[in-house]
Structures are given as structure tokens and as C-alpha cells.
Amino acid sequence: MLIIIDPESTEPLYGQLVSQVRGAILRGDVGPGDKLPSARELASSLGVNMHTVLRAYTTLRDEGALELRRGRGAVVTAKGLDTAELEQAARTLVEVGRRHGLTLPQLHTLLDQEATS
Template identity: 55%
Template sequence: MLIRLDPGSTEPLFAQLAAAIRGAVARGEISAGERLPGARDLADSLSVNVHTVLRGYQQLRDEGVVELRRGRGAVVTARGAGGLAALRQAVADVTGQARRLGLTVHELTDMIRMEYR
């Protein structure tokens, strides 16, 4: 799992971190049940605040990609490794493209709704 953070980017560091880990899970570099690095170790490696890492992990938990357990840290879920992370990443890509094209959230969801029929 390669994590590259660009402090000059407009995207917050915690979101860049979550995106990198989500991508690694989507590509199968981390499998279900595997633990993510400890927040303190990862913060030290990246020279960022430990809260930045924890916030990134919380976002991944809200997405269903990891579970946060007391004493065990962040563990990749079966759903996350089984395709949810890949889907989340695809949605993020689609949203980014819609923004670049100037589509509103309604126009995008309408497109998705049509695709679902």
C-alpha cells in the first residue's frame, strides 16, 4: 500500500489518506481482516498529526471499508475488501468528473437512476 499525500493540494490530508487506503483495499493490496497501520506509526511516517490519520480512518469507517475496534485499531471489513471499496472509489471518480463537467448533484443522481432501470 503506497500512500502519497500532497500538502499543496486543495483536498484535505485526511481525505487524501482515506482515498489512498480505499484504493489499496479496492486493488486487493489489503485483504479482509487485515489491520491498518497504527495511527501513531502512520502519523510519524507521514509527519502529519495523529488526528489527521484518525479522521481518515473514521471516514473509511463511515464508508464501511474498515471497522474501528478498541485495542485492535482499524480492520478491513469483508464488504470493503469484497468490492465496496472499489465501488466507493468508482463513485468518487464519477463525482469528480461530474464536478468538472459542471453537473449538479441532481443531474448526476438522475443519470445514475436512469442507469439503474
Template identity: 55%
Template sequence: MLFRVVPGSPVPLGEQIAACVRGAIAKGTAAPGERLPPAREVAESLGVNVHTVLRGYQRLRDEGLLELRRGRGAVITARPGIADQARLTESVYALITQARELGLTDAEFLLTVNNCLAGRPG
């Protein structure tokens, strides 16, 4: 799996690492049950702290995309629909980025989403 980060980006490095894995799952280049490289190995290859990689892996675990097990490492969750979930999560992050570029606060963004869910115009 290929990991790329942009150190000067406003996106935290841990999130960039999570986005690499999320994208690979969404595209099908990383399969359910596949083991990710050890955090220490990824950190060394990217020139970042191992805790940064672990934060990215933990975010993916919180999203339900990874299982973290001692001695076994990080494994992509083996359940139906995992690629669809990864694609949806990527889309949500893209919307958040767009909202921030437009200057919306989190509260304004959430209000817009809630209005759309309720069938009311933005």
C-alpha cells in the same frame, strides 16, 4: 501499505489518507480482514498530526470499508463486495472533483446526478 500525501493539495490530508486505503482495497493490494498500521505510526511517517490520520480512518469507517476497534485498531471490513464498493466510491470522488473543476455547485452536481438516475438528460 503505502501512504502518500501532497501537503499543498486542495484535497484535505485526511481524505488523501482515506484515498490511499480506498485505492489499495479497490486494487486488491489490501485484503478484507487486514489490519492497517496504527494511526500514530502513519502520522509519524507522513509528518502529519495523528488526528489527521484518524479522520481518514473514520471516513473509511463511515463508508463501511473499515472497522475501528479499541485495542485492535483499524481493520478492513471482511464482507463480500468490499473492493467493488471501494472502486465505486473512488469513481464518485472523481466525479465530484470533475464537477468542481467545471465550476458546478454541489446543488447543480446533485441535480445532474438525480436527473441521470431518473433517466432525464443532464
């Protein structure tokens, strides 16, 4: 799992970490039972404070995506992330886009623009 953060971004570092781990879970890069790097290891490799990583891991634990085990680290849960809301939003986006005559590449462009704004 490759995690990249942008120190120049307006999004807080812990938020970037949360997004990166969520994305890895949703893409299937990591799955149920997979162990993530320890907070100390990840912080060291990214050059951030260990508490930044712990805050991200805690957020993901609270969402049900991770289980934090003392002495064993962060483990992706069998539940992972509930993608039902995301899947429904994607279906709605495609449906509305079709009604307005947009192609899938045009929708991709709109999503890319939204993601960078």
C-alpha cells in the same frame, strides 16, 4: 500498502488518506481482515497529526470499509468497499465513449485530465 500525501494539494490531508486507503482496498493491496498501521504509526511516518489519520479512518469506518477496534487498530472489513456504483459508472463511461468513437486510451487520457483538474 504505500500511502503518499501531497502537502501542496488543495485536497485536505485526511481526504488524501481516505483516497489512498480506498485505492489500496480496490486494487486488492489490502483485503478483508488486514490490519492497517495504527493512527499514531501512520501519522508519524507521514509527518501529519494523529487526528488527521483518525479522521480518515473514521470516514472509512462510516463507509463500512474499516472496522476500528480499540486496542487492535483499523481492520479492513469483509465488506470492504461497495464497488457496484463505481463499476456501473465505468461501464457507462465505456459505453458512452464507444458511441462517440473514443478508444480506451482516449478515455484514459480524459480520466487522467479529470483527476488532475
